[in-house]
Amino acid sequence: MSAAIPTQGRPVRALPAGVPAIEAVDVSRTYELDGVSVSALRGVSLTIAPGEYAAVIGPSGSGKSTLMHLLGGLDRPTGGRLVIGGRDVATLGAPELAALRNETIGFVFQAFHLLPRTSAVDNVALPLVYRGIGARQRRERAAAMLGRVGLGHRLDHRPNQLSGGEQQRVAIARALVTDPAVLLADEPTGNLDTATGEAVLELLERLNAESGVALVMVTHDQEVAARARRRIAVRDGLIRSDTAHDRPLSDGSGGPATLDGAPSAEPRSASGSGPGHPSGGSGGAAGATGRLPRQAPGGVA
Amino acid sequence: MRITEAWRVALDALRANRLRSALTMLGVIIGVASVVLLVAIGTGTKQKVEQQVEGLGSNLLLVVPGRIEVGTAPVVSPLDLKDVDAVSRVVGDPGRVAITIASGATVRAGTRSDFTTVQGVLETTPAVFTRSLARGRYLTGADVDTSRRVAVLGASVARALFPDRDPLGQQLALAGVRFRVIGVFAPLGQSLGVDRDDEVHIPVTAAQRLWGTQRIDGIAVKAPDREQIDELGERIVAELSRRHPDTEFSAVTQQQILGVLGDILGVLTGVLAAIAGISLLVGGVGVSNIMLVSVRERTREIGLRKAVGARPRDIGVQFLLEAVLLTSLGGLTGMALGVGTALLVDAVSPIPAAITWWSLALAFGVSAAVGIVFGVVPAQRAGRLDPVVALRAE
Numbered sequence: 001m002s003a004a005i006p007t008q009g010r011p012v013r014a015l016p017a018g019v020p021a022i023e024a025v026d027v028s029r030t031y032e033l034d035g036v037s038v039s040a041l042r043g044v045s046l047t048i049a050p051g052e053y054a055a056v057i058g059p060s061g062s063g064k065s066t067l068m069h070l071l072g073g074l075d076r077p078t079g080g081r082l083v084i085g086g087r088d089v090a091t092l093g094a095p096e097l098a099a100l101r102n103e104t105i106g107f108v109f110q111a112f113h114l115l116p117r118t119s120a121v122d123n124v125a126l127p128l129v130y131r132g133i134g135a136r137q138r139r140e141r142a143a144a145m146l147g148r149v150g151l152g153h154r155l156d157h158r159p160n161q162l163s164g165g166e167q168q169r170v171a172i173a174r175a176l177v178t179d180p181a182v183l184l185a186d187e188p189t190g191n192l193d194t195a196t197g198e199a200v201l202e203l204l205e206r207l208n209a210e211s212g213v214a215l216v217m218v219t220h221d222q223e224v225a226a227r228a229r230r231r232i233a234v235r236d237g238l239i240r241s242d243t244a245h246d247r248p249l250s251d252g253s254g255g256p257a258t259l260d261g262a263p264s265a266e267p268r269s270a271s272g273s274g275p276g277h278p279s280g281g282s283g284g285a286a287g288a289t290g291r292l293p294r295q296a297p298g299g300v301a
Numbered sequence: 302m303r304i305t306e307a308w309r310v311a312l313d314a315l316r317a318n319r320l321r322s323a324l325t326m327l328g329v330i331i332g333v334a335s336v337v338l339l340v341a342i343g344t345g346t347k348q349k350v351e352q353q354v355e356g357l358g359s360n361l362l363l364v365v366p367g368r369i370e371v372g373t374a375p376v377v378s379p380l381d382l383k384d385v386d387a388v389s390r391v392v393g394d395p396g397r398v399a400i401t402i403a404s405g406a407t408v409r410a411g412t413r414s415d416f417t418t419v420q421g422v423l424e425t426t427p428a429v430f431t432r433s434l435a436r437g438r439y440l441t442g443a444d445v446d447t448s449r450r451v452a453v454l455g456a457s458v459a460r461a462l463f464p465d466r467d468p469l470g471q472q473l474a475l476a477g478v479r480f481r482v483i484g485v486f487a488p489l490g491q492s493l494g495v496d497r498d499d500e501v502h503i504p505v506t507a508a509q510r511l512w513g514t515q516r517i518d519g520i521a522v523k524a525p526d527r528e529q530i531d532e533l534g535e536r537i538v539a540e541l542s543r544r545h546p547d548t549e550f551s552a553v554t555q556q557q558i559l560g561v562l563g564d565i566l567g568v569l570t571g572v573l574a575a576i577a578g579i580s581l582l583v584g585g586v587g588v589s590n591i592m593l594v595s596v597r598e599r600t601r602e603i604g605l606r607k608a609v610g611a612r613p614r615d616i617g618v619q620f621l622l623e624a625v626l627l628t629s630l631g632g633l634t635g636m637a638l639g640v641g642t643a644l645l646v647d648a649v650s651p652i653p654a655a656i657t658w659w660s661l662a663l664a665f666g667v668s669a670a671v672g673i674v675f676g677v678v679p680a681q682r683a684g685r686l687d688p689v690v691a692l693r694a695e
Contacts, residue, residue: 095612102610127609
């Protein structure tokens with residue numbers, strides 16, 4: 001199935017060589033709630049390289065969702081510098097930021113966020129609407145993208161006619177139809193059962209390997225995080241560790257211990273020159289092997 | 302986002318909530334329909350009244366005692382037939398001078414009776430007021446001079462008294478005095494709800510004897526041409542003032558009557574339209590309300606659209622178009638309903654209604670404008686939503 005695809009997958013779009021897809025320098029985010037300042041992020045620096053596969057992990061309230069919103073340009077930092085797709089977010093107005101999201105970022109949400117009463121192909125084509133692309137071309141590109149996620153036969157189904165896994169695939173297709181540099185997935189398997197979630201993860205990993213889109217996955221699930229080649233652990237609004245692994249961890253329970261023990265002094269260097277993986281072919285294979293041991297917890301649950 | 306796309310999205314949103322859209326539109330439909338209908342009735346009434354005033358005959362000058370002004374009390378007329386002779390001398394042609402003395406009275410014929418307006422007149426009335434007869438003849442100078450008891454009936458009176466007989470030559474009783482029917486007027490129809498065929502003309506001399514008076518109510522003069530009409534009026538008023546120094550007289554032309562009536566009916570139409578406009582306003586508030594609900598309901602959709610690249614403006618335009626579509630569709634439906642009702646009213650009721658293009662354009666324009674005005678706030682609210690907050694909404 002994947003052999004037929006490479007023509008579709010452009011390499012990371014429009015970014016000059018060596019430019020990170022996303023770069024955050026000492027980024028903080030403070031909310032004002034009834035006059036009380038709450039710091040969700042307290043100075044985070046990290047770089048997402050083109051094509052890499054990173055997991056952002058942390059307990060709820062750690063600031064990982066805030067981080068994802070910032071990385072995706074949905075929110076603005078209250079301090080520090082945030083550069084997405086080579087553009088400093090602070091210099092952009094709301095319309096420019098929207099255009100930047102459209103061009104550079106693809107979002108996959110836990111709750112799918114598909115438009116009801118709208119066919120799969122129209123859902124996938126939605127980002128192209130805001131790019132001013134004509135209806136016919138939109139449909140062609142959306143249909144091709146649905147083919148790539150294995151839903152070529154479900155183009156005109158509505159979300160309520162699709163299973164949860166299929167809905168998330170539609171959402172993934174929508175995230176990738178614009179050829180973004182970064183795919184931000186926020187708990188993409190959170191609403192799915194184990195087997196379906198597994199299939200969705202495989203799909204994300206495959207697309208990451210094939211098309212060279214950087215995959216940043218926010219999760220509180222250690223097992224899911226363990227599959228990524230880079231794990232960024234967030235707690236109390238700070239990056240506790242940022243570690244790269246040539247191979248995914250084979251043992252899910254070992255993950256958190258390793259992460260916490262890893263040196264966190266230089267998160268930026270770990271990412272910047274770290275193992276960006278534009279050559280995804282072997283990584284995908286590694287992901288496949290690393291997956292096997294985790295059948296056990298799924299079976300217990 | 303392309304504008305056609307925005308229209309499609311707006312239409313889809315309305316379709317998704319058919320009942321709610323329809324109910325919201327109903328407010329606008331009723332508002333627009335009532336504007337169209339009431340303006341049509343106002344316009345139709347005005348046109349008809351103008352027609353009828355013009356139908357009185359051109360270059361008409363009415364001379365009455367007192368002032369023709371709102372708020373002045375009616376004055377007892379001091380005029381009598383000698384004054385009419387004096388006016389005729391001023392005019393130079395007695396054939397151009399008509400008079401009236403009118404009173405409500407019951408007329409009887411056999412077992413039938415009808416309460417109507419009896420007018421004592423000169424033989425000049427048909428020439429001055431451009432009246433035509435359906436049957437028989439009008440009064441003659443001899444009839445007036447000899448106080449002959451003859452009568453010319455309006456069409457309604459003729460129908461009421463002689464439904465199954467030819468009225469000509471029949472007798473009727475006026476306050477116990479017998480009159481012979483010598484003619485029947487051609488029908489005039491209704492004016493402002495008044496039946497203009499509900500009248501009986503008898504010689505002024507007979508009327509004066511009947512009612513025991515020497516006075517007459519007013520004088521009407523048909524001027525030879527429009528240019529002389531004002532000057533003639535002044536001369537007549539001057540002559541009458543000389544003869545009756547204690548009384549003020551007024552001369553009004555048809556144009557002045559038309560102007561006054563036009564003003565009154567114009568105000569009436571405006572008031573009606575304003576009342577209907579209030580219901581349109583209420584409909585607009587309903588649209589605003591529903592749009593706010595729609596924005597709240599679709600907060601997550603807004604968040605998602607923003608996440609995939611919708612600019613604040615794209616979202617704002619989408620919701621604004623939804624509101625405009627709602628009111629425009631309501632406006633079109635309301636226009637159709639208003640026109641239909643107006644045509645129906647005009648056809649089956651005595652109330653005249655005339656559709657004017659400007660009222661349709663105005664109603665549609667106002668309804669679309671209502672959509673914009675009442676859609677702007679919800680649309681702005683939608684456009685400004687924080688995508689992070691919007692995506693989290695339930």
